[in-house]
Amino acid sequence: MSKINVIGLGYIGLPTALMFASHGVEVVGTDYNAELVNTLRAGKTTFDEKGLDELFANALNCGIEFSTEYISTDMYIVAVPTPYDKKSKKIDPCYVVAAVKKVMEVCPKGATVVLESTVSPGTMDRFVRPIIEENGFVIGQDINLVHAPERIIPGNMVYELEHNSRTIGADDKAIGEKVKELYKSFCQGEIVVTDIRTAEMTKVVENTYRDINIAFANELAKICRSDNMDVYEIIRIANKHPRVNILTPGPGVGGHCISVDPWFLVGDYPGLANIILAARKINDSMPEFVLKRISAIMREHGITDPAKVGIYGMTYKENVDDIRESPTMQMLECMQKHLAHGVKVYDPYVTKDIVENQYHDFDKFLNDVEIVVIMVGHDEIKAADEKLKGKLILDTRNVCKLEGVYKL
Ligand code: SAJ
Secondary structure (H helix, E strand, C coil), rough: CCEEEEEECCHHHHHHHHCCCCCCCCCEEECCHHHHHHHHHCCCCCCCCCCCHHHHHHHHHHHEEHHHECCCCCEHHHEECHHHEECCCCCCHHHHHHHHHHHHHHHHEEEEECCCCCCCHHHHHHHHHHHHHHCCCCCCCCCEEEECCCCCCCCCCCHHHHCCCCCECCCCCCHHHHHHHCCCCCCCCCCEEEEEHHEEEEEEEHHHHHHHHHHHHHHHHHHHHHHCCCCCHHHHHHHCCCCCCCCCCCCCCCCCCCHHHHHHHHHCCCCHHHHHHHHHHHHHHHHHHHHHHHHHHHHCCCCCCHHHHHECCCCCCCCCCCCCHHHHHHHHHHHHHHHCCCEECCCCCCCCCCCCCCCCCCHHHCCCCCCCEECCCCCHHHCCCCHHHCCCEECCCCCCCCCCEECC
């Protein structure tokens, strides 16, 4: 096989490209963002992730190349974002469509196009196949189509790339097996070969399953709050049952995966995806629930000035630098509506100025606020009990061990 061209060098495409390159596969990584490509060419990674820098160094040694151009080769791996349309709740396949169109401009007959991006079931049939056919190719004869959805979790991506099992959906089993062999260059997990529709649906189901389970925990938190019960203690004890494993309540579900993918099912199966819709609504309601908790604490202590409130954590979860769909960003938006200007914000992983009154120094931030709202359980805050003494604390992640801390 000649080189593989990985299209899209974001959170999924970059580690995947690096992993292939580090395992003896010739790789060109392509992204339309010239700034990103230049950064990579300059020898720097574009986001923080455990083990990524080492993997990057390895891949560079092995000769990975980065470009804004698509290359002519016989294997493409497409890993571009798949947002959803906020009104219709359906997938917005514009990035997938644009990438596949570009591939068609350069690919030779016989090429295989593997889509890694998460897509709603039927996306390959509705949006990808027509592009290939419009370009005069016969699918299965001139171009092979494969869907190999990624499964890695931000925060542990490099490990999971190597150890998770994977799904490969292909029209033709033999092509599926060929792509499986390619992924086996680095993937030690089981690789299941199935058809494309099953692979599409399975991926969305996995993230929806998690969303629903988090929603259950969040609903319990609300019920327990309404009647003064300790949700964490209840979950801790319930989880000792051999068939109960309740997840952890929190300030909401963020990130570009779990808060997005279930909407694909809601959008495509209205009237059928009922639990899924309810779960989405519960999880989406959590930032506002936290806001109400903050107001209640302010009232209890006679605090009226929002500038005395410090929001700790802007990312969608702990120890990552990704703020997409993060509960904090949703809550800050909600605060703007309630005219609660002036709150202070800090996150050790967010070095750019993104919101008003954002701090870049933890001690200074703590010094300037009376109430600390822990929105993300970064390692830094877990180790900061001493520094937090004397503050009013609302801990939405249950990470602070101090006495008298307010919980969700
Ligand atoms: N969260 C809770 N309580 C929990 C677990 C998570 O409130 O008990 C919150 C997190 O704080 C975060 C959100 O949910 O805001 C999602 O975080 P996550 O760690 O559950 O998942 P992601 O979005 O980082 O990654 C998911 C993973 N999917 C599943 O675990 C089924 C990952 O394997 C996928 O590859 C990824 O989505 C993806 O790209 O689709």
